[in-house]
Amino acid sequence: MTPTLSGGRRRALFLDIDGTYAHHGVVPPEHEEAVRSARAAGHLVFLCTGRPLSLLTPRIVAAGFDGYVAGAGMYASVGDTVLVNDTFPADLAVRALEALDAHGSLYLLEAAEATYARPATIDAMTRRSPAGGMSTGRRDILAALTPAEDLSGLAFGKVASFHAGTPLAQIARVVGPEVTVLPSSIPELGPGAGEMFLAGMHKALGIAAVVEHLGLDREDVIGFGDGLNDVEMLEYAGVGVAIEGARPSVLAAADRVARGPQHAGLAEAFSDLGLLA
Numbered sequence: 001m002t003p004t005l006s007g008g009r010r011r012a013l014f015l016d017i018d019g020t021y022a023h024h025g026v027v028p029p030e031h032e033e034a035v036r037s038a039r040a041a042g043h044l045v046f047l048c049t050g051r052p053l054s055l056l057t058p059r060i061v062a063a064g065f066d067g068y069v070a071g072a073g074m075y076a077s078v079g080d081t082v083l084v085n086d087t088f089p090a091d092l093a094v095r096a097l098e099a100l101d102a103h104g105s106l107y108l109l110e111a112a113e114a115t116y117a118r119p120a121t122i123d124a125m126t127r128r129s130p131a132g133g134m135s136t137g138r139r140d141i142l143a144a145l146t147p148a149e150d151l152s153g154l155a156f157g158k159v160a161s162f163h164a165g166t167p168l169a170q171i172a173r174v175v176g177p178e179v180t181v182l183p184s185s186i187p188e189l190g191p192g193a194g195e196m197f198l199a200g201m202h203k204a205l206g207i208a209a210v211v212e213h214l215g216l217d218r219e220d221v222i223g224f225g226d227g228l229n230d231v232e233m234l235e236y237a238g239v240g241v242a243i244e245g246a247r248p249s250v251l252a253a254a255d256r257v258a259r260g261p262q263h264a265g266l267a268e269a270f271s272d273l274g275l276l277a
Contacts, residue, residue: 014237019260021224021244022260025135026137028262030266037277039066046207047069055141078213084206100161100171104163115149117146125138143256179198180196181194202232204235222239223239226245239256242251
């Protein structure tokens with residue numbers, strides 16, 4: 001049975017960004033209006049993303065949000081209150097960078113305050129843009145990176161790796177059981193492409209911190225997402241909404257399906273769920 005919402009209850013909405021709220025870094029105006037309308041109706045709206053807080057560009061956050069779950073759960077906030085901000089322990093960070101460098105990976109070190117990359121990595125990302133040209137989202141991300149030749153001693157909560165010849169899972173085994181990986185779905189980025197993060201970390205942990213802080217129930221949570229890192233969020237939520245075309249495991253974790261951002265699917269879903277003012 002498709003879950004329905006009882007009237008008069010305040011809901012907490014958690015929106016994945018890429019492929020859900022935004023399409024190639026561009027947020028449909030209908031989605032921005034839906035966020036504003038839902039908040040006007042008394043609901044709370046959060047971005048819930050694999051991106052770190054430092055890569056939530058002005059274009060992405062323009063609609064206004066009540067807080068963020070970022071870095072796939074490594075960071076969570078409500079308003080100006082930071083609830084979670086996890087980073088790699090210093091010894092683990094050293095092992096991770098040594099292993100990535102040994103296997104020729106290009107990588108970004110993602111933290112709430114900044115996302116760091118060596119200048120050579122930023123140059124490579126710029127040169128290796130798709131043949132059709134650089135997307136708006138890619139330009140925004142490149143502009144938000146913080147160049148740093150020496151990455152040692154920097155605090156970070158997640159690593160985005162690409163263009164290594166060795167599978168990222170193999171590199172992670174060298175680092176140790178304290179980390180896990182999520183491979184990239186883009187083959188041209190190489191077998192070493194994906195994300196490395198602390199084992200056991202996922203979006204639902206950040207959502208749970210928000211729910212506890214606000215005194216809400218899980219039944220009050222509605223999650224929207226399309227990626228493998230959204231599965232725990234969709235399973236945790238009282239109502240999970242997957243985006244059509246997502247992988248079977250993502251669809252299986254959801255209660256409903258919405259159209260993608262290129263079709264302003266969240267605006268339709270918000271309306272169907274009775275979330276708009």
